[in-house]
Amino acid sequence: MSKPTIPKGTRDFLPHEVVRRDHIFSTIREVFRRYGYQGISTPVMESLSTLTGKYGDEGDQLLFKVLNNGDYLAKANPNALDARDSSAVTSSISKRGLRYDLTVPFARYVVMHQNDIQLPFKRYAIEPVWRADRPQKGRYQEFYQCDVDVVGSDSLMYEAELIQIYDEVFSTLDLNVEIKVNHRKVLAGIAEIAGIGNHFSTFAVAIDKLDKLPRDKVIEEMQRGGISESSATRALELISKGRSDLSDVLRTSEVGMEGLRELDSLHVYLDKINIQNKILFDATLARGLSYYTGCIFEVKSTDVNMGSIGGGGRYADLTGIFGLKGVSGVGISFGAERIYDVMEELNLFDSLQIGQITAIILAFDQDSHEHGFVLASKLRKLDIATDIYPEAAKFKKQMKYAGNGTYRYAILIGSEELSTQVYTVKELSSGDQQKCTLDQLIELLQSVS
């Protein structure tokens, strides 16, 4: 029999990894809830008609499609089948796919449940998604997204609230970050002033590469897209300006001034509260401009050199693709997989006691073992996570098991402990031992639970 494997780009998680991932997810979830957002859940399998055409041609290629059950070839497109035309056959043998992100399912959900929800609707979702991307370091075919959005209101209060959420989550996780903010209309104003005309998306795609490419390459890319050299050069000058200079630069651009006014409204809220991480206006931030229509956000770690660990923005139209007009919103997401990598690189998991089972009981004869079983029941009733070795095996064997990193304390019971009712308690990391009565034991274990 060949050894079993799992599909490329997927992962098993060992218990200590599950605990660390849960620590990240539950920290994020608790902050979402504290800010009044509610969890929703959508199926892993969506109708392909919901997913197809929403992520561009490349996205369609990357969708995982689920084969219809039963005699699926009976309904397959016969000509396409004879022509071995895979893409033409697909829709006739597959009607379901695995969700590709959490945004399209959210849009579908808002449309389907518009009578069950009230606007503004504040929701979060922390769930896995699937993409048939080529797997590589840090990129998986099955991975989690953590999204929080509010739809049905244009209030800039929500932009401020989402920045607070970033600040609070990353502070709680002990990560130092920089929260970059820009506004699509500021970029549009710069494009207008620089004379970029109809080439806004070329401009946006090009400046999004400024942190990877030298200036002249970015200018070249704009020129290839039909922007004149002088406009390209002027645009790069303008976007490197700070916010205060831009009021002057953009004064003749209506759209640009509207962007600045919205950033001012956002600051009315932000200036009233305490934010621990740095918030930075950055006119070069140009992510997601195919859908963001207002503020744009990006978060980077200031301790570790890694791509963005969060991003988001405001969009004018979430649900138009499903026939419901006029639902705008704003949302952010957390890059949980990268956050994990940053925390691991900073050894932030090591100092946490999370995930350890508080105690394991080791007994050295049958009477002690049965006594230990009763003791385990007592401790568990007191909400102390407790294990017990399943039989009165040799000391060495039990100690080896206890020392595997899962447990914090070992409680040793032999005939002496049984007769005196005083337990020997060993802290497994230090090897320190002490004698404890039942009450002392409970007090000790509750203090670390």
Place this chain on the structure above:
Amino acid sequence: MSKPTIPKGTRDFLPHEVVRRDHIFSTIREVFRRYGYQGISTPVMESLSTLTGKYGDEGDQLLFKVLNNGDYLAKANPNALDARDSSAVTSSISKRGLRYDLTVPFARYVVMHQNDIQLPFKRYAIEPVWRADRPQKGRYQEFYQCDVDVVGSDSLMYEAELIQIYDEVFSTLDLNVEIKVNHRKVLAGIAEIAGIGNHFSTFAVAIDKLDKLPRDKVIEEMQRGGISESSATRALELISKGRSDLSDVLRTSEVGMEGLRELDSLHVYLDKINIQNKILFDATLARGLSYYTGCIFEVKSTDVNMGSIGGGGRYADLTGIFGLKGVSGVGISFGAERIYDVMEELNLFDSLQIGQITAIILAFDQDSHEHGFVLASKLRKLDIATDIYPEAAKFKKQMKYAGNGTYRYAILIGSEELSTQVYTVKELSSGDQQKCTLDQLIELLQSVS
């Protein structure tokens, strides 16, 4: 544009449903952890070679298979394709499937990670699985399983521990249940004494239907399977006996006596601890006998007439299918979907305050709104889940929003509240209003958070 839909047999969950489901899952998870079990996670997509052949022919039919990406027909079996032979084509165009349960992935996991884990290995998993069953009331194509198992030990202490886990979970959820226990070897002994010979599985399948079919139909079914009428009748007599009578009946059956001895060993543990729900020996319990080799468990609600809401047992060989011999174990599962239905029928969710956002702030002019935003920040920092209406809209509009069942209290701020710094606080379920200073407000909201 046609209205979006989701695949049959799948579900969206509204916020209040997510909260209720999370309440069940987190109650179960916390008890698992308290008993020293650790969470693992496996991919949703498994290799089809891992899944196929593990659930019988019917199970293979019910597996959801994921289409290979790219030009999958290029590698499809050409003859099978021309013959339109769906089942012969499948393996050439699909190499991944959605997991069908949590047991086969667990077995694969133990084999793949045998060097990372120590035996006995205690794990739980609470994750969705997929089956292409015909959807009907209470049966879905995508649903959750909650499994807890320990592998690598024959100690009957674990059977006692798992019964305690059932007892503790259902007590915590306020459900009254009956935990039925049987032992495969007791059944084998009865079959031996009744002269059933090689027809054990016919016998087991037939008696598993005793709660649905009349006695004579069960006897007929045994006869159709090759069991003589006298043996069938005798067997039905024997299995209706209580445990004390069986010691006498089975005294000449070695296997039967071994089963009784194991039940006695289990009771050595159970008799020492306090179990709140009823534990019942039931020789007619015959579930899962194609894999269970020792104790068998089943849990039923005593308040609501519903199928089993939990089941499990001991198995001699978990990982043999993947080439690793000698790993036995015992495990139980919780029928989370049915537990939800039982709790709903008993109105157990109504009395829980779970899921409500503690407060929503409503403000009636821009200054009050900005004050409210700062107040929301303060309350959130104190871990009080708080929302705020995004603008100073009309009173009626804001009150309608606040009254949608999501919030417990509304905090009203207008010019008077702003000048006196005394807030009007309304309990939304009763309509009761009171005036609170900031300190009183915090005290009130913390007392219900």
